[in-house]
Amino acid sequence: MPLLETRALNKRFGGLHVTNNVDLVLETGEVHCLIGPNGAGKSTLFRLILGEHLPSSGSILFGGEDITAFKSFQRIRRGMSVKFQVPGIFKALSVRQNLEIAMQHHYEPATLAEEIDRLLAFLNLSGDARRLAGNLSHGQKQWLEIGMAISLKPRLLLLDEPTAGMSPEETHATGEMIKRLNADGMTVLAVEHDMAFVRQVADKVTVLHLGKVFAQGSIDDIVADEEVAAIYLGQTTAHATAHQQPGGLHA
Numbered sequence: 001m002p003l004l005e006t007r008a009l010n011k012r013f014g015g016l017h018v019t020n021n022v023d024l025v026l027e028t029g030e031v032h033c034l035i036g037p038n039g040a041g042k043s044t045l046f047r048l049i050l051g052e053h054l055p056s057s058g059s060i061l062f063g064g065e066d067i068t069a070f071k072s073f074q075r076i077r078r079g080m081s082v083k084f085q086v087p088g089i090f091k092a093l094s095v096r097q098n099l100e101i102a103m104q105h106h107y108e109p110a111t112l113a114e115e116i117d118r119l120l121a122f123l124n125l126s127g128d129a130r131r132l133a134g135n136l137s138h139g140q141k142q143w144l145e146i147g148m149a150i151s152l153k154p155r156l157l158l159l160d161e162p163t164a165g166m167s168p169e170e171t172h173a174t175g176e177m178i179k180r181l182n183a184d185g186m187t188v189l190a191v192e193h194d195m196a197f198v199r200q201v202a203d204k205v206t207v208l209h210l211g212k213v214f215a216q217g218s219i220d221d222i223v224a225d226e227e228v229a230a231i232y233l234g235q236t237t238a239h240a241t242a243h244q245q246p247g248g249l250h251a
């Protein structure tokens, strides 16, 4: 059974049709990347899945349950978790304290410290536990945020451009983290521009364009698809040209 399914999902903002009949199927245990030119509707689709926007029509199923009308906290309670692009960490608190806040109500006091130690090691932050979160490097802040997002062991992890602003080394390390989480059973949906990262982690790629599913397949299928290349080069519509992507499709 798919873990997540959107069926004929639509979202309009006034006259703007931002999500257009999107059918997205996320199988349990896969890493699925969502790509597409700027303005394609990736963030909006994320917010619909998370319940931050309600769709104009269509439905969303999570673990076979219709969650279309559920509030975000109800979705989170059922096992969704998200890491947005802008870090939501507490900069004036230590790295460990940040994780304590995320985890304290969900673990027995006796096991909390041990769980945090394990998570710090996973995040490559064991040596930084006492540092103020605000003093971490950009990449480390993103990792701490990933740590907070995975601290409650979600079934579905949603990542919005997890490697934005990272060096190639940090990007690669982030990809390895995601692969390890996936190997332990976590299903992941990531919006991502970095094609090297997509190649590193994705089992499946969905390309959104002008709010619609434009193409779907393995990374090799997508990179070989000339129509997909064309939307990245801005050759199919004025919209794509206006929002031309830095970097492009090929990693």
Ligand SMILES: Nc1ncnc2c1ncn2[C@@H]1O[C@H](COP(=O)(O)OP(=O)(O)OP(=O)(O)O)[C@@H](O)[C@H]1O
Binding pocket: 013, 016, 018, 036, 037, 038, 039, 040, 041, 042, 043, 044, 045
């Ligand atoms: N709350 C909103 N009200 C009105 N229009 C919106 C709203 N949110 C998004 N849009 C519009 O919807 C379109 C898609 O935006 P969205 O942010 O989902 O695209 P994206 O693919 O995530 O782009 P990017 O890669 O730049 O983040 C854009 O034209 C945007 O201006």
